[in-house]
Amino acid sequence: MPYRKELFVFDDGKPIPAVVRNYHEGDFDELIAIQAECFPPPFPSDLWWNKEQLQNHVTLFPDGALCLEINGELAGSLTGLCVNFDPAHPVHTWDEITDSGYIRNHDPEGNTLYIVDISIRPKYRKFGLGQLMMQSMYHVVIEKKLDRLLGGGRMPGYHRxxxxxxxxxxxxxxVSGNLKDPVISFLLKCGRTPVTIVENYLDDEESCGYSVLMEWKNPFK
Known part of the structure; x- marks a missing residue:
């Protein structure tokens, strides 16, 4: 079912019209540009979205391909797929669970919406768009009667x-509030809770290879 939500975001107290919607083929160039802004060199450009991955997102699971638009410009995107997650065996890598971002393993009968990626243009990060987009993906979880939203959260402050x-x-x-981590603290604010820590989840020096699986359980299940 197509997703479209009109809302306001605030820039220094001034409301600005915005819309969360499904992204489509016409957005691909801008989505790749967002990745370039979010992950500039020395991050390798071959790890940004490519058009084959994006085509898979909008073809295999368009409900999980969301973007947020402000004044006609894409400000960010959030991508997911459905998987069959067993809480008794939670350990996996990002490559395994997302098919390296190609989501060819998307399972329409899966019980869990798994977050592949969230990217917000740097100039829009003060607007709180990440939380708004995560809330929109919670709507997808509820509409599809899934058990949970799940994803791996980097710990970029851990290397220090x-x-x-x-x-x-x-x-x-x-979690106790004695430290603040840019990603984990953000996910806690979004209503996500930790499930377990996974070693060697991503090749991520800042997180020393660790990630925290964090979920949002469907309150209607």
Whole structure:
């Protein structure tokens, strides 16, 4: 079912009309440009979205391909796929669970909406768009009667304290409010809760390869 939500975002208290909607083929160039802005060099450009991946997103699971538009410009995107997640066996890598972003493993009968990627243009990050887009994906979870939304959260602040704290200890301090992590704290504000820590989830020096699986359970299930 096509998704479209009109709303206002605020820039220094001034309301600005915006819309969350499904992205489509006409958005591909701008979506790739957003990736370039979010992940500039030395991040390798071959890891930005490519058009084959984006075509798969809008073909295999268009309901999980969302973007937010402000004044005719795309400000960010959020992409997901459906998987059959077993909480008793939670460990996986990003490549395994997302098919390296190509989502050819999308399971229409899956029980979980899994977040592949969220990207917000740097100039719009003060607008709180990440939370708005995550809320929109919660709507998809409810509409499809899925058990949960799930995804791996990077811990980009961990490398500074890795010599002093284990990954579990670092997460505990973020959850208790004694530390703030740019990604994990954001996901907590979005209503996500930790499930487990996964080692070697991504080749991510800042997180020392760790990620926190974090879920939002469907309150109507």
């Amino acid at each position: 304290l890795a010599a002093e704290l284990s990954a579990d200890e670092y997460l505990g301090k973020v």
